[in-house]
Amino acid sequence: MSNLKKVNIVRRSLMRTLTKNIGSANNSKGERIDTSKIKKVLICRPNGRLGNLLLITPLIQEVTATFPNCKIDVFVKGTLAPIVFEKYDNVDKIIHLPKKPFKELVKYFKVWTLIRKQKYDVAINVDQNSSSGRLGVKFSTAKYKFFGNLPEGVTLEHKDYDHIAKYPVYNFRHYLSEVGIEDKNEPIALLDLKLSEAEIANGKQILDKIIDPSKRSIAIFTYATGEKCYKPTWWAEFYSALKNEFPDENIFEVLPVENVSQIDFQAPSFYSKDVREIGSVLANVAVFVGADSGIMHLSSASKAPTAGLFSVSNLKKYEPYGNGSVGLDTNVLGIPDFIKAIKEILKK
Helix, strand or coil, X not given: CCHHHHHHHHHHHHHHHHHCCCCCCCCCCXXXXXXXXXXXXXXXXXXXXXXXXXXXXXXXXXXXXXXXXXXXXXXXXXXXXXXXCCCCCCEXXXXXXXXXXXXXXXXXXXXHHHHHHCCCCEEEECCCCCHHHHHHHHHCCCCEEECCCCCCCCCCCCCCCCCCCCHHHHHHHHHHHCCCCCCCCCCCCCCCCCCCHHHHHHHHHHXXXXXXXXXXXXXXXXXXXXXHCCCHHHHHHHHHHHHHHCCCCEEEEECCCXXXXXXXXXXXXXXXXXXXXXXXXXXXXXXXXXXXXXXXXXXXXXXXXXXXXXXXXXXXXXXXXXXXXXXEECCCCCHHHHHHHHHHHHHC
């Protein structure tokens, strides 16, 4: 482990210790919210990874449905948020926390000043383990502050509660039930990039130049970060099985920004650095297959049936859902199981 990673681990641990009790008391409990009067909402998810940004789209949809007259500011990191939330009309401002706050102290303190100056009615922290998220809610002047955690002793019984896109919504619904808003127990919204019809049509034009337009297409993404990335030998065996089992479908590879391939570029490939363009292509495939990654969540948010491969990540927490999608534990399942799952998706 590098010294930088060690420093970051210590820093995160220290920040969590310092902020763990922030929001332990709910000073708005029992006071009914008039949903029609909620005009400005702050959602805090100070993380810049593509997957984590896409995973808060169900919460944004929930907030919009609950407070239909509101505008939402999103407190994040990095530069991807404006791209991810481009088609969310009610998302107003994107507040960026610098990636390296100690090197950009002026920008860092400006962020907190901006949050403090805004007049919010509601402030929501998405991840209860996020120190910066909790601070963002605390620092805001919002009347109603939800720090992401359930009251002590409360357990919510939902089969899919562990999912990182779902439990913030369940927790928020519980919070709202305590301030007079009935929980309608509706299904959690899907991840959604909100691709336009024009974007999807453009994606089809791009895809048709790569594959045979008369056949259905299977997209594979062979890359992932760190231990989530399967070795070339693993992918070579799987790719060979895919070709044998699906001779009547196109199989093409979506390449990562690093422009590398675990199958040595044997399949037709698509490369782009444009997140929405990648999503528009994936919106036209019959099934996407890839390891847990931002691109896997992008596939899910593009409404493509997605088969996610999991070896080290928590499957229940990150598995794709909706549109026939499925998470596959590669520690206990083998290639015949993956083939069977893909065939089931293609039947739908």
